[in-house]
Amino acid sequence: MLQSKYFRTSLAIIAFLTILYLGSKVIFLFNPLINIFNLLLVPMMLSGFFYYLLRPLxxxxxxxxxxxxxxxxxxxxxxxxxxxxxxxxxWPTLREQIQNFINNTPYLVQDIQSQITRLQNEPALSRFFQQDVELTSKITEYLNRAITWVTNSMTNLIGVVSSIFVVIATLPIILYYMLKDGHKLNPILVGIVPRKFRKEGHDTLKEIDSALSGFIVTRVLLNVILGVMLYIGFLLIGLPYALLLAVISIPLNFIPYVGSLLAAVPVVIVGFIESPTMAIWSVVIIIVAQQIQDNVLSPVIYGKSLDVHPLTTVLLVLIGGDFYGIIGVLIALPVYMILKIIVLKVYNIIVAERGEDIRTLEDEQM
Incomplete structure (x- = not known):
């Protein structure tokens, strides 16, 4: 029975599941390690981000x-x-816009309702609203929810920044030593790999390093350019809080695909409060800027370095958000890129070894 491949595979699966079951019974022993991991995750993630951003300099x-x-x-x-x-x-202009937005938040719902009432009184749209009164109430409800989401997001953002202020204070120290001694990490990691696979291990680490560096640097560059384009477009149409909305869009656009939709929500709300025409022009500005980024800048800057299908990206964002919230959303794509490189490299090694075994067997038979 031990010579049967099926039996050995079944025993390995049973042993693996037994280890998982026993591990779940003593999970409390790992709580200190989990707490340390959660404490170090944010500063290490930020340090790694700025490490790849500043290393070329x-x-x-x-x-x-x-x-x-x-x-x-x-x-x-x-x-x-x-x-x-x-x-x-x-900062003076940005602070003024933040204060004005916070002061006007209680009146946003009233402004939205007045805009909807004005649309109902338009001769061209009055029949539409009269035929579907429920649609009007639903629009108001959805906009109220959107305003609540934007307000809560700003409040939560301030709370998050305040809560991790002490952690961020350690960022320059960690980043300094990463920039100073980061080049020493690859030889250490390669030394752990068995001698037979050290060349493949070195190539894998080099490929991972190149992929992360290209992803982070180009993503920052694209988002900053997008923010500048949005700010110029908002100024041209006279959108209130133009600088604030452009600044908010830059970090939100680090979230692939979903981030652009989240960044558009406050822009459309502010534009609609000003006038429905302003909301339409705001959407036009966002679409034009996104198209320039996706179809003109991204192919030139990214090239083929980010070979990830859009559907895969959306699924990664959903899975990362479910597992680890906003941090999971941000690191889902880089983690996928790392795992993809490792899996492909291991697969190539296995295929190469099988090819050598087959050739050896054929030589022996001859």
Missing amino acids: VKFLERKKVNRALAILLIYLAIVGIFVLFWMLV
Whole structure:
């Protein structure tokens, strides 16, 4: 029976399920490790994000014969200078728009209802609203929900920023050592791999590093360009809170596909409160900017480095959000890219070994 492949496979499955069952009974032993993981996840994720974003600058300065530690400190000084410029030039306008939006939030529902009433009084639309009164009430209900979602999102965002302020304070320290000693990690990881597969392990780590670097850098570049295009478009049509809405759209668009829809919700609401025509023009601006990003900029900047089907991306976002909330949504695609590279590399190794075994067997038979 032990020579039967089916029997050995069944025993392996039973052993694996037994280990999972016993592990579930002592899960409390792993709670300290889980707490440490949750504590370190956000600062490590942010540090990794900025590591790939700033590493090209560090390498550029090193090529100019600048010491690595000094190059990192120079980049830190440049970042401080950017924040100072932001605080002096952008923050006053942004703060004013945030305060105005918060002050006008209680009147948003009334403004929406007045706009719907005005549409009902239009001769061209009056018959439509009279024939379907329930539709009008549903529109008001959905818009009220959208306003509540936007208000709660801003409140939750402020709460999240406040709660992780202490964690973010450790970010520069972690990032400094990642930029300084990050190049030493690959040899350590390759040393863990068996000697037979060290070349494949080195190639896999190099491919993962290249994929993550390209994804993060290009994603940041595309989202910043998109935010600038939206801001210019909002200014051209005279949309209120133009800077605030453009700034909100930049982080939301880091969420693939779903993020663009979430970013459009507050824009359409603000535009509709101003006038239905303004809402239509806001949608036009969003669509034009998204089309430029997807069809003009993305193929040039991304190329074929992100070979992920759109349906796969949507499923990854849903699964990541269900498992780990907003953090899961943000890391779902990078984690998928890493796992895809590893699985393909392991598959190629297995196929190559089977090919060698077949050739060896044929040589022996000859």
